[in-house]
Amino acid sequence: MERPLTQYIHPDGSPRLLREYVKDGGYRSLQILAAGMAPQDLQRLVAEAGLRGRGGAGFPTASKWSFVPMGSDAPKPKYIVANADEMEPGTFKDRVLLEGEPHGLVESMIIAGYALEAEVGFIFLRGEYHLSAARLTQAIAEAYAEGYLGKPLPGTAFRFDLHLHASAGRYICGEETALLNALEGKRAIPRAKPPYPQTVGLWGQPTIVQNVETLYNLPHIVNHGSAWYQSLSRSKDGGTKIYGISGRVTHPGWWELPLGTTARELLEQHAGGMVNGVSFRGLLPGGASTAFLTEEHLDLPMDFSSIPSQVGRLGTGTMIVLDDHTCPVGFVLSLEKFFARESCGWCTPCREGLPWVARILESFEEGRATHDDLALLDMHADLLGPGYTFCALAPGAMAPLQSALKYFRDDFVRHITLGRCPVNSKQKRHKVLV
Amino acid sequence: MLTDIERRELDDALKHYPDKRAGAIDALLIVQRRRGWISDDSLLDIAQFLGMTGDDVDSIATFYNLIFRKPVGRHVAFLCDSISCWIMGYEQVCAQIKKSYEIDLGQTTRDGRLTCLPIACLGHCERAPALMIDQDVYGDVTPEKVESIVEKYK
Numbered sequence: 327m328e329r330p331l332t333q334y335i336h337p338d339g340s341p342r343l344l345r346e347y348v349k350d351g352g353y354r355s356l357q358i359l360a361a362g363m364a365p366q367d368l369q370r371l372v373a374e375a376g377l378r379g380r381g382g383a384g385f386p387t388a389s390k391w392s393f394v395p396m397g398s399d400a401p402k403p404k405y406i407v408a409n410a411d412e413m414e415p416g417t418f419k420d421r422v423l424l425e426g427e428p429h430g431l432v433e434s435m436i437i438a439g440y441a442l443e444a445e446v447g448f449i450f451l452r453g454e455y456h457l458s459a460a461r462l463t464q465a466i467a468e469a470y471a472e473g474y475l476g477k478p479l480p481g482t483a484f485r486f487d488l489h490l491h492a493s494a495g496r497y498i499c500g501e502e503t504a505l506l507n508a509l510e511g512k513r514a515i516p517r518a519k520p521p522y523p524q525t526v527g528l529w530g531q532p533t534i535v536q537n538v539e540t541l542y543n544l545p546h547i548v549n550h551g552s553a554w555y556q557s558l559s560r561s562k563d564g565g566t567k568i569y570g571i572s573g574r575v576t577h578p579g580w581w582e583l584p585l586g587t588t589a590r591e592l593l594e595q596h597a598g599g600m601v602n603g604v605s606f607r608g609l610l611p612g613g614a615s616t617a618f619l620t621e622e623h624l625d626l627p628m629d630f631s632s633i634p635s636q637v638g639r640l641g642t643g644t645m646i647v648l649d650d651h652t653c654p655v656g657f658v659l660s661l662e663k664f665f666a667r668e669s670c671g672w673c674t675p676c677r678e679g680l681p682w683v684a685r686i687l688e689s690f691e692e693g694r695a696t697h698d699d700l701a702l703l704d705m706h707a708d709l710l711g712p713g714y715t716f717c718a719l720a721p722g723a724m725a726p727l728q729s730a731l732k733y734f735r736d737d738f739v740r741h742i743t744l745g746r747c748p749v750n751s752k753q754k755r756h757k758v759l760v
Numbered sequence: 761m762l763t764d765i766e767r768r769e770l771d772d773a774l775k776h777y778p779d780k781r782a783g784a785i786d787a788l789l790i791v792q793r794r795r796g797w798i799s800d801d802s803l804l805d806i807a808q809f810l811g812m813t814g815d816d817v818d819s820i821a822t823f824y825n826l827i828f829r830k831p832v833g834r835h836v837a838f839l840c841d842s843i844s845c846w847i848m849g850y851e852q853v854c855a856q857i858k859k860s861y862e863i864d865l866g867q868t869t870r871d872g873r874l875t876c877l878p879i880a881c882l883g884h885c886e887r888a889p890a891l892m893i894d895q896d897v898y899g900d901v902t903p904e905k906v907e908s909i910v911e912k913y914k
Binding site for chain 2: 412413414415416417418420421452453454455456457487489491492493494495496497508509510511512513514529570571572573574578579580614644646647648649652656657660661663664667668670
């Protein structure tokens, strides 16, 4: 079984119902847990499997879990929160799972709850994912009706309750502590860390906030073990990864493949290469807040350990391709307008710095920029970096900018010397109908 | 004043929270679904229900993209302007909407039918450009397709 997470998703997009899910092995993991796997054993299994977070940071999941206090003296209640606020530009992998296999999330969260002795779960779903909301609502109702939720696992005292919360928008809700504030009915400003949610989270209780794709791996790890999970990947970390590509490639889409598949294989074999008439210039491997990779990097395995930190990081693994008929300055401008608009406004460098960066990039596209403006961009790429801001939004925003200034600096300079965007005239692919 | 139906729906939606105030965002979305947008009066009704001040609830309402503090048309079109949609032709689709319906982003058609707003990445990047009208998402949108998509929404 090479595609455990997605193999049963209906290609026509029709819903997967409970009886199909169970027939294909769904909820069998709960019997394995109830048959005598203690929570600590389950945590050890997840550690051995080498599961790493697939929300962008790649943090080892078992390590994340290890900070949650356990045992009879631990604070109660404890919470499992699924971070289904997928809004990183270019990223659509969680949507595929939520729409196509909603019971997978329910089963995964029960497992996570069992591992951490947490009896309440929330799915924090972005409000725009209406189809996912409908499918999850149905799946949760079915799971309650069958007793997977709300009733003790047979032979144990453990029971799990699950609630779906559909959000009202804003990218910053994907930041785990901002998400908790939104779930508590407040403005989604991030929280100071430490303390981390594992000890002080939702309503001050121990909480795990976990990405959807990460969670979906859990039933398969329980069912088939850590050796199997390791064998799926080409990397030292286990499992598959849902990769995606968007931009001017022949077959934009998604594929569940071994973790550690190279960028070249994704681009050329699965996405069919660039469309006729355009060439590859670079790609962001994991959504808007990752650094560019260029031709020289295409043979790097796309996993959490093969991309050198001075080059970049995998992020979400859904790639955005820059072609040679698209202006790199315009590309970065689009990204920085997004980040500026989504800044929560709490800390000065982000609130003031990102709009300033966007205005400078606009001046480049309009042919008004000078070399001093280029220096300002370099300065911001440093000063909005890690350690200077309250959360990772602004440092994330600087990753594509800083790498664009490195790899495409000539394009920036040509905007200055020409007094216009050299590519703009090639942008218009469609006529506007009068 | 909240109607009895609204009050019952809010009670039901908020019952699993330890504190009603945690349901501020749910409450705003529920009332907005019934009333179309959140006016000052609606805001104060919700604040009273939750035991919060109007300013507190307004500070929450104005933070979130999907809560409208101004009137909107019968249908709301959200046009994704994030990176993949920008690469694949967002600007031409946007220009077509402006031309066909004589509105700018943030405006409502004169007949009250349609408001068009920008929105951040809709998560349909493999079918960019993407356009969401009410709860329906359309992918691979081109200027040629705009009117046939929108005309379904009366």
